Amino acid sequence: MATRRGRGRPPGESDARARIAAAAVHEFGEHGYDGATVRGIAARAEVDAALVHHYFGTKPDLFAEVTQFPLRPDLEVPRILRGPREEAGERIVRFVLESFERPEVRKRGVIVLRTAISGKLTAPLVKGFLSRELLPRVAAELDAPDAALRASLVASQIAGMLIARYVVQLPGIADAPVDELVARIAPTIQRYLFE
CATH class of the missing domain: 1.10.10.60 (Homeodomain-like)
Structure with a gap:
């Protein structure tokens, strides 16, 4: 049987x-x-x-x-870019900052940022993930001959903002309200994307 x-x-x-x-x-x-x-x-x-x-x-x-990367920018940022074009920079900065304001995201996000900066093994992982999964998706949403450069400039601005605010905790940027940072940084992101 x-x-x-x-x-x-x-x-x-x-x-x-x-x-x-x-x-x-x-x-x-x-x-x-x-x-x-x-x-x-x-x-x-x-x-x-x-x-x-x-x-x-x-x-x-x-x-x-x-x-244990706390965000999926490879999925979220291309969706954000499909909304009204004139608000894309603001939506990206707000998405990242509001995500990092959540303690569970901030804790793991800071670990990933720190190890990406200093870790010999981690840096290539983060670079590979961003280069393969995020930047081409952002570039695909842009109608520009230099879309890859534009996507990399956005990533550099966002990474710098996150490191300054959450890792190094520079005075001013670490204490600024999210709305103020969005108002100040979003125009730069918007320019990188579309101007």
């Missing part, structure tokens, strides 16, 4: 998610964001690549989860 399998996980797969996450950390660390592949992560975890997708979705989803 054949044994019926019950619902749930296949036998032996109870720790697969944890093995995949650990393998992803190693692969991203050894090969950077661009060099790490879902197949390589699956091979290291000794699972099928389909299981990686089952548990984590796409490579950017997996990266965001294992680094």
Whole structure:
């Protein structure tokens, strides 16, 4: 008589998610964001690549989860750019600042910013993620021959603002209300995007 399998996980797969996450950390660390592949992560975890997708979705989803990056700018910023063009700079700055004002986002965001600046392993990961997943998506929303440069200028302004406010905590910018920073920084972002 054949044994019926019950619902749930296949036998032996109870720790697969944890093995995949650990393998992803190693692969991203050894090969950077661009060099790490879902197949390589699956091979290291000794699972099928389909299981990686089952548990984590796409490579950017997996990266965001294992680094515990608190925001998904690769998804949010392109959506923001599809709104009214004349308000894009304001919407981007407000989205980032209001997100970082939430304690759970700020805590993890500051860790990611600090390690991206000083970490030999982390810097290539963040650069790879931004270069592969965020900047091309922003550039694709812009109708300009220098769209890649414009997207990078926006990223540099936002990164500088976050580092000054939340990491270095420069006087003035660290204490300024979100609305004031939005009013002062948004026109620069708007200019980088469209002027």
